[in-house]
Every structure is written in C-alpha cells, then in structure tokens.
Amino acid sequence: MELIELIKQFARKQYLVVSHYPRDHIYIAGALCGLILVLLVLPLGGDTDGDNGRTEIVLDINLSPELAQPVDTEQKQPDALALSDFVITPHAKSQIEVQPIVENVTLWRNIEVKSGDNLSAIFSKVGLSDQDLFRVLNSSDEAKVLNQVYPGYQLDFLIPPEGELEQLRLLKSPLEGFLFTLNNNNYDVESILNFPQLRPTFKVGTIADSLFMAGQREQIPAITIMEMANIFGGVIDFILDPRAGDDFSILYDEKYLDGEFIGHGDILATQYTNQGKTFTAVRYINEEGEAGYYNAEGESMRKAFLRSPLDVFRISSNFNPSRRHPILNTIRAHKGTDYAAPRGTPIRATSDGQVTRASRNGSFGNLVIVKHAGGFETKYAHLSKYANGVKKGKRVRQGDIIGYVGTTGSATGPHLHYEFLMGGVHQNPRTIIDKLPKAESIDPAEMDSFRTQTTDLLKRFSELNRTALITLNQPSAD
Numbered sequence: 001m002e003l004i005e006l007i008k009q010f011a012r013k014q015y016l017v018v019s020h021y022p023r024d025h026i027y028i029a030g031a032l033c034g035l036i037l038v039l040l041v042l043p044l045g046g047d048t049d050g051d052n053g054r055t056e057i058v059l060d061i062n063l064s065p066e067l068a069q070p071v072d073t074e075q076k077q078p079d080a081l082a083l084s085d086f087v088i089t090p091h092a093k094s095q096i097e098v099q100p101i102v103e104n105v106t107l108w109r110n111i112e113v114k115s116g117d118n119l120s121a122i123f124s125k126v127g128l129s130d131q132d133l134f135r136v137l138n139s140s141d142e143a144k145v146l147n148q149v150y151p152g153y154q155l156d157f158l159i160p161p162e163g164e165l166e167q168l169r170l171l172k173s174p175l176e177g178f179l180f181t182l183n184n185n186n187y188d189v190e191s192i193l194n195f196p197q198l199r200p201t202f203k204v205g206t207i208a209d210s211l212f213m214a215g216q217r218e219q220i221p222a223i224t225i226m227e228m229a230n231i232f233g234g235v236i237d238f239i240l241d242p243r244a245g246d247d248f249s250i251l252y253d254e255k256y257l258d259g260e261f262i263g264h265g266d267i268l269a270t271q272y273t274n275q276g277k278t279f280t281a282v283r284y285i286n287e288e289g290e291a292g293y294y295n296a297e298g299e300s301m302r303k304a305f306l307r308s309p310l311d312v313f314r315i316s317s318n319f320n321p322s323r324r325h326p327i328l329n330t331i332r333a334h335k336g337t338d339y340a341a342p343r344g345t346p347i348r349a350t351s352d353g354q355v356t357r358a359s360r361n362g363s364f365g366n367l368v369i370v371k372h373a374g375g376f377e378t379k380y381a382h383l384s385k386y387a388n389g390v391k392k393g394k395r396v397r398q399g400d401i402i403g404y405v406g407t408t409g410s411a412t413g414p415h416l417h418y419e420f421l422m423g424g425v426h427q428n429p430r431t432i433i434d435k436l437p438k439a440e441s442i443d444p445a446e447m448d449s450f451r452t453q454t455t456d457l458l459k460r461f462s463e464l465n466r467t468a469l470i471t472l473n474q475p476s477a478d
C-alpha cells in the first residue's frame, strides 16, 4: 500500500501528457525529435574511468537456508587431480570469460573449442587419432554427448606418457560437464556438476548522466544493472524518470569456483531512489520454487504494466535519457507520450494482451494496437517495422518486442508515439497508475515464509545502505 502511495505522489509530479490535437502535435514532435537527435549524438559528459565515491563491499552474510546453495564440488574422480590443484590464471574478477581451468600441468591438455573446430581436429591437436576418437564416441550411448560440442566448451585431455587417453573432461561451463574415464578398453562416462560459491557483493551508484554510465563507473556488470531496471520496470520509466542525483544500490551474488570468479549471480536486494522516492525490492523464492522480487510488505514488483515501452538498454551504451526530458516536456496538445529514440530501438508490449492491429494507419504510420485484460488498450505508432510474427490476433506477453522505432506516418524524426486507453478513453500513461489493477502480493498464508527468507536480508541490506551513505558523504582523501 505504501508503495502505491509513493507512486501516486510521484505520478502527480509528472506533467507530460495533455489533451490532443493529432495534426498539430506531429509537426511539433517531428521538429523536436530532430533536435533531440542532434542532442543524442553530442558527446556525453559521463566519465567512465572516474572512480570517485565508488563503494564496493564484498561481504559474507548469513543467508537463510533457502537462499544458500551447496558449496564446493562433487563427483571429482579420486584419481584425477582436483581442479583446485591446478595453477589458475589470475584475471580480473569482472571478466566473465572463463580462462582454461587447468594450465601448466604436463599431463593434462586443455583445449577451448573455437568456432569451426571439429572433434577430429581437436583430437589430433593433442596427438590423438580418429581411431581414438571413435573409441571414445562408441564406448557408450552417453558418450554421444561428445557430438554436441560448441564453441566456448572446454575439452581437457589426460594422456600419460604411454600415450593412451586416460581421461577426457568435457566442460560446457565451469559448473557442468562430463568426465570420461578409461576402464578396460572402454570409457565410463559420468557427469560433472559443480556448485559455485556465492559471494554477496554490494554496490552503490549515483546517476549523473545515465543509468548505464552510472553502472559502468561503479563497475557493476551491465547485466546486473539491466536486471535492476527490469525489477523496477513496473514503477520507474527508465527512459523518462531518472534524474541526476538519483541513487541506487544493489546486493548481488558473484559466483566463484575454487576461488576463481566465474560469473555473476542473482540480485538479492536492490533499491532505487528516483527524484526522492525510494523503491526497494527483495528476492523471494516462493513455495513453488519461483523467484520473484517484492517490496518489504510482500507486494510484487511485477506490475500489470511496464512504465516504459522502450528498453533503455537496447538503445545503446551511450544513450542518455536525461537529455531528452526538456524537449519532451514542451510537447503540448497531445494524447500520448513521445519517446524519442534511435530508429530500430525495440518496442515492448507494456502488458500481456492480444494484438488487434499491426498495419499502416494514416499519420500514425505503422501502428500496433494491443488489447489487454480489464478494458485497457495500448497503441504504438510510427514504427519502422513490426517484430517477427506480430500481426492481428497474436498474443503477446509483457516485455515482448512488438516492433521497432521509426518515422512512418507524420513523424519527421524517429520516435515512438505511445497511447494508453482505458475503456476506449485516452489516459495519461504517466499518471494512470492508481487506476491500474493492483499488483499481486504474497499470499497471506505464505507471509511467514516470506518473512523468514527476507527479513534478515533486508535488515542487512539497509545496514549496508546506511554504511555506504556514510562512506559516500565522508570527505575523500584526494
């Protein structure tokens, strides 16, 4: 309830959409879009190298048992060297690409499968013949997994000096693969399943230019920033809402295997303060085992409608939403919201529904109309093209790409004209939120489980946020 109240207050501050004169607005919008384009290509003020005020806290929190995952590896061959016994190439932890796990060990040869490689060539690289390959492949039905080897996989060969392939390890990822072990002229196959260690990591950022740049400055993986934007996609329009001075924090997992960084895990909790209004989301795995994000009261962050029909991260890494506001805000006499964006920017359906139109319509150009439950309708105009398969009758899910930004119809610059109707009447999509269906909440019967899983996490998260604020506000040494 508190969240809805916050959104209402927030929505009242918006002033975008007004009433409508279709012919007039188009010319104004078009001219403005041209200007916007010029602004878009101007160099950005963001500094990707600066690390002032960066706060990174790697911490060890006691997660509830539901969140904790088993640690360390299993199913290692007793005869084989443990992965941790090998020399590991050190590399930046932010690097996602996994280096060969095994190096500088005479008996093992490690080959990373490259595009265009084939098994025969790989075998010959390590001094094995086609005959050796056939022997492995034909040793059992399970061995046929070797026929599905893709670029990025790793093949590790254990060949003692006598020259016979003793073990072969196929790793799809550091976490998953198969081990072939010579056994009486045949190869036994067993699967390898490693569980990463999860290390919660906490980062904070402040918007100076764009969310993307803020993430880069704080060395937060782009995928994690995108995930945060998705989590808040029902309450914040990441194209129009962010302002300089907004701040956010993310508590997320990093995955390690035997001390080596192997990738980024899920967001555990995140917070975004938009123009003074703070939204907090925590991850909860429900009794059906599905993960979702909720506020502290157990209300789902997934809303009936996305706040923005554009995916800010598909636009480009240099996209700077804040530059466009003043222009959009001056558009008058208009019954939709115009989102200036480069041609080809993907457009998402803001809610589940059915396409009732995907065709040309006068000054709207290529127009998609989606009908939603509860008498709602959304319109997307001036598209350069429709997404594959989008036509009348097609069912779409929230977030599905339905088309791409263009200039068809009466638009002189590429932009999306977005309309939101309720019972056939135009509504301001920026202030409609209090009329929308209420977000789903945790079932009262499940609230105990929700609290068990999230209370400590949220408490810890709030402590981290406090600490980060203190750190940020302290005068820096330089």
Ligand SMILES: [Zn+2]
Binding pocket: 025, 029, 334, 336, 337, 338, 416, 417, 418
């Ligand atoms: Zn418009």
